Amino acid sequence: MKNHEWVNGKLLQTNKKYSQLKLKQKEKIHEWMYAAFRDSFKRTGKFPGKKEDDEILAVVMQKIEEAEIWIPWYEVEKHYKGVKSRLNKRYKKEKARILMQNQQACIDIEPLDVSLSVCKVENYSGIDISKPFCFTGSTDEECSLVCPADMVPDNTVERDDGWKAFRIVGVLDFSLIGILAKISRILATNEIGIFAVSTYNTDYILTKEENFNKALEVLRNAGYRLKTKEESAVCGDGTACDEGAK
DSSP states (O other): OTTEEEETTEEEETTOOGGGSOHHHHHHHHHHHHHHHHHHHHHHSSOOOHHHHHHHHHHHHHHHHHTTOOOOHHHHHHHHHHHHHHHHHHHHHHHHHHHHHHHHHTOEEEEEEEEEEEEEESOSTTSOTTSTTOEEEEOSSOEEEEEEGGGOOTTEEEEEEEEEEEEEOSOOOTTOOSHHHHHHHHHHHTTOOOEEEEOSSOEEEEEEHHHHHHHHHHHHHTTOEEOOTTTTOBOTTSOBOSGGGO
């Protein structure tokens, strides 16, 4: 029969196309390709070149042969080249997800024992902004102020009382991504609204007082650690100094 030959007692089509494989076979091969691509990237620390591509294909072809799937090498190579960029995107997403999980596993949050108000003020002349937990935001439209409820100035135009806050412990590097977004998403899923304030060092997350304990419990269940102010003492390098954090 033309384009067929006997191999180990089986009549195989020598010009078989990758598209002719069964869906489950394609799925298996794709996962083998990704695993070999990922292992190569981890081992070399770089995007696979020609040498690494050959090594990846050798690993994949061995898996294919062990699974008794018949497909010529050149068809597998052609498919691999076609999906290589997709494998790279998948690997980057996986790395980002693992990084975020590791970041979350190391994040402590510290509840603050202070009742806060969110205000709109005429100006900041009526408030000592050097006091703790005073946050200002001046734009071309308004002067906003977050401060302890007992410090709300007389020149306040509007105010919303009954807020409490917690902060992320330590000094956050500007290269870290998704920390506030992750917390916001967890709380939003549990129908807890927030008001966030970011400073040079870290992030402060405010919730209404009636939701505060629920918010802390939700975050605790999600893997975040709650710390008291004493436990959250921060060293000069931004790491927690308490023994419990080691």
